[in-house]
Amino acid sequence: PAQSSLAGTWVNELGSKMVLNPPDDSGQFTGSYLTAVSAAQKPIRVSPLVGAQHDPKGAEEEYTFGFLVNWSFSDSIAAFAGQRFVDAEGKETLETTWLLRQKVESHGDDWEATRVGRNVFTRA
Numbered sequence: 001p002a003q004s005s006l007a008g009t010w011v012n013e014l015g016s017k018m019v020l021n022p023p024d025d026s027g028q029f030t031g032s033y034l035t036a037v038s039a040a041q042k043p044i045r046v047s048p049l050v051g052a053q054h055d056p057k058g059a060e061e062e063y064t065f066g067f068l069v070n071w072s073f074s075d076s077i078a079a080f081a082g083q084r085f086v087d088a089e090g091k092e093t094l095e096t097t098w099l100l101r102q103k104v105e106s107h108g109d110d111w112e113a114t115r116v117g118r119n120v121f122t123r124a
């Protein structure tokens with residue numbers, strides 16, 4: 001049967017990779033994210049993430065989750081929210097929507113600070 005928790009290594013279509021650790025009994029987890037792409041003018045580095053999922057005991061298969069990535073090389077932060085799906089062959093996909101909030105230099109620039117996107121992760 002498919003692994004029940006989110007623990008493990010995932011990759012998205014951009015080539016970004018994330019490693020998620022097993023959730024605790026309340027569904028909270030930590031991990032790391034290595035993005036393949038960035039708007040920052042600095043070299044990309046592995047960045048820490050914290051998150052939470054429903055159903056940490058894995059009784060169901062298609063639960064929702066979210067996590068925050070605190071970029072270690074850029075003054076920005078990303079929030080992901082999504083759901084795990086398992087197909088008839090047991091193949092898992094994580095459908096996510098993310099918000100990327102960049103630090104802007106003035107309050108007047110706040111309007112241009114947040115990007116949104118969708119992304120799918122599969123097991124690496």
Ligand SMILES: CC(=O)N1C(=O)N[C@@H]2[C@H](CCCCC(=O)O)SC[C@@H]21
Pocket residue numbers: 012014016035036037038039040071074075076077078098100102117118119
């Ligand atoms: C999943 C997905 O689409 N993305 C992904 O894997 N990497 C990019 C962004 C990386 C931001 C790095 C820090 C910065 O440039 O400020 S977060 C959304 C997007």
